Amino acid sequence: MLALEKLPAGQSPAAGTPRWQQMLNPDGTWSVLKLQGAEQTPGAKPGPSLTLPAGTVRWAAILPPELAKQTDGGVQLIGNLQTNPPTVEECSPLRQQAPLLPAPPGVNLVRNLEWTTFGVEERVQEKNTAPDTPSWTMKPGAKPAGLYAARSWRLPLLGGKEPWVLQVVARGSGKIRTGLAFDNGRGFGDATILETLDLKDSATTYSLKLPKPLAEAKQLRVVLLAPDDHAAELEVSSISFQQGAEVGGAQVAKESELGVWNWSTKPDEWRRLEPLWKQAGVRVLQLALPRELKDGADGPLPALADLRKAGFRVVAVEGDPHMILPQEKPNVVTRHQQLSALHGKYLDGIQYDVEPYLLPGFRLEPELWHQHWLQMYEAITPGKAPLKVEPVVPFWLIAQPAAQKLLKGLAPRAARIVVMNYRSDAGDAAAWATSWLEWSLQHQCPVALAVECGPVPDLQSATYRKAERGTLWMKSWPGHGTVAVLFDGEVEPGAGTGATTFALARQGTVSGAATSLQGQDPSHVAAWLQAMREISQRLDLPPKLVPRLLLHEPKEELLRYLGERKKENP
Structure with missing residues (x-):
């Protein structure tokens, strides 16, 4: 038996509860998936239950309701599947329509x-x-x-x-x-x-x-x-x-500002890296600031002022997925007001790297979650002429129908949209970039294009095909979604249940190298940056919409390499 138990407001799942059993609701309350025999959480509201086949459950999830209708071609799981319990990052149908992207002009496909x-x-x-x-x-x-x-x-x-x-x-x-x-x-x-x-x-x-x-x-x-x-x-x-x-001619790339993220909150670390940033041609520093914004010698404010005097644009970076929850709004607004008071003297911008799609339960009600996401930005950018901010979004968001209202609402509130264009393949990265640059021109809102230079682990993939018996069991649960359950051994669907079983067909690896350029020759990063510049040139963008280019977690060796290239090609 699988039961859905809703916890009282303000109560979180007990320590040690596996991640797959935790579901965050859009109102900020938690629900927990419970298996037969588990004790009810004190104060929890008993919820609906679903009968499962007999067997040992390794993992279960409630997924979007439409998934149950899309599994004829099979199902793929992606995550850390060898651990116990496994961590499943994605459960999707094998047959799904790929997004139609623009062919990036001049890029070899x-x-x-x-x-x-x-x-x-x-x-x-x-x-x-x-x-x-x-x-x-x-x-x-x-x-x-x-x-x-x-x-x-x-x-x-x-x-x-x-x-x-x-x-x-x-x-x-x-x-x-x-x-x-x-x-x-x-x-x-x-x-x-x-x-x-x-x-x-x-x-x-x-x-x-x-x-x-x-x-x-x-x-x-x-x-x-x-x-x-x-x-x-x-x-x-x-x-x-x-x-x-x-056609066939050389491209003269338009100038794009280069920026980096740095997650250290220590001013001494910023000062140590300042010469290296300057040598590499970095002009924008996106910095995580400490909670206490001290003005003394050991505080961040003197260091921020010095960096701006040295010619850098300084952007404060805030971000946590829970920031979009309604009950977090007062804290978010208070912190934003503190940072806004520093604008002009210590800061040139404020960026929000929220990533709420990482919350358990987000994919069940994406429209409502996107609404909360936009409401957070509405709360920190009130009035007719607010201080615009820099929302950070993943590259794939532009292809999500549920996100279009969010993006339209962000455009007038954004100094720029920061796109985590984390595709190491030049063709893929250029295609997604072109799509975002189209959006940029349509909404007259600049974008920044970021490349991942930090560590991204490999994940395992498992492909399942429909079978009379299998370790993956799926069933539509009206009013709740599609239930997917991974068993330790094979089970049958169950007569008259409407469930389907899937047998493991093959396993593979999803390489982190598809997302990050870490470990590759620094020339590949330089080529990635140059490709983005050339796309801007070929699309004939106006100067204000030429995208800023960003490095996420670049190693110091990469910065030195970019500095040497800059000396050779000033």
């Missing part, structure tokens, strides 16, 4: 296209699986065959009136018809062929102009068709969407 071969004669065979230079052999045949990019894109809403061009860098032998399939809401049809590439032994650049219907399509998919009457070999090293006279 070859490793982001997810190539798929097609043709009943199976005459296209993969030769080299290297993501940067995939290659294939193609045999002649009577039936259509070739490759298509499973990942589709749309063209950016920004940019000038110059025609768009699909630029392909390839080598090989034979003639490859190259085109784009488009979808305007009725599914993808046959590709529109742009040009037949007469491949050479050496890498050759082909620039294929997009006709107006393709340039205006809702989404595009790259297609490469094999020749029918002869064999061919193809290696692709670059595919990008470019616009106008910039």
Whole structure:
């Protein structure tokens, strides 16, 4: 039996309660998932219960109600799954629509296209699986065959009136018809062929102009068709969407301020790092301040004043997920007023890195949680001309339907939106950045783009498929959500219960390197920063909307490297 027990207001789960049993409600009260045989918490209100199959429960959760209808293709768990109890960060359907992102202009997307071969004669065979230079052999045949990019894109809403061009860098032998399939809401049809590439032994650049219907399509998919009457070999090293006279030309990047986060609250540490920050070209310091804002020699205020005199912009960083709870509002407002009093003399801005989506229970009622999130900002930015703040958000928030009202409400209250654009892959990072820069222009609100340079641990993934018996049991619980339970051994759904069981199909690792550039050569971070600058240039943003670039937890070696590069290229 699984029971949902609501605790009285002001009471928290008992110490030692596993995280998976704790659920925070939007009103600030707690609920606890209890298993059969567990004692009721004193003062707790008895809640609804659900019958489970017999077995030892390792983990359970109440998830969004729509999940129960999306599991036909299987389910994936991600987290620290080998611990007991496991920590599950994500439980999601295997088949889910990827967000449609804009193709970042001028950025090589070859490793982001997810190539798929097609043709009943199976005459296209993969030769080299290297993501940067995939290659294939193609045999002649009577039936259509070739490759298509499973990942589709749309063209950016920004940019000038110059025609768009699909630029392909390839080598090989034979003639490859190259085109784009488009979808305007009725599914993808046959590709529109742009040009037949007469491949050479050496890498050759082909620039294929997009006709107006393709340039205006809702989404595009790259297609490469094999020749029918002869064999061919193809290696692709670059595919990008470019616009106008910039095609193939060098880019002159617009100047972007560079900033860092520093989580030390010790002024002596700020002073120690000051020369290194300055050498690296850092102009913005985002600092965590101590709770006591002393003005004496050992306090933070003299150090803040000195940093501003040295030419740095200083931004105070506050943040805790619980800050959006209604009962926390008075404390948040009081602290904000203290920091606001320092603006102009000691501070240039105030930033809130709240991240409430980390709260247990957030995903069950995202609309209500987002409403609380916005209300926190409304409370600290009252009136017609408040001191604007810097909200910090994750890169994926822009693709969440439930977050659109939040983002619209933040725009007039934000000095800038700080986007944790934590994607180490250049194509992914550039695509999300382009989406945020579109939003920036639409709302006339600047954004900052941050790269993760600190530690991000690897996580385990487990894929489950529907089966008559399995260790993962799921059931819709009307009025509450979808219940997912991970057992120590296999169980059956139970006759007439409406439940489904899933068996473990495979396990894998979700690398922290997909999120962070820590451990990679410092040149990769420099290239990431340069790519963001070049996107701003290609999108022709006005100066006030050129994004600030931020380093999260950079090591001192990285700062020294950036300083040396700055000396070489002042």
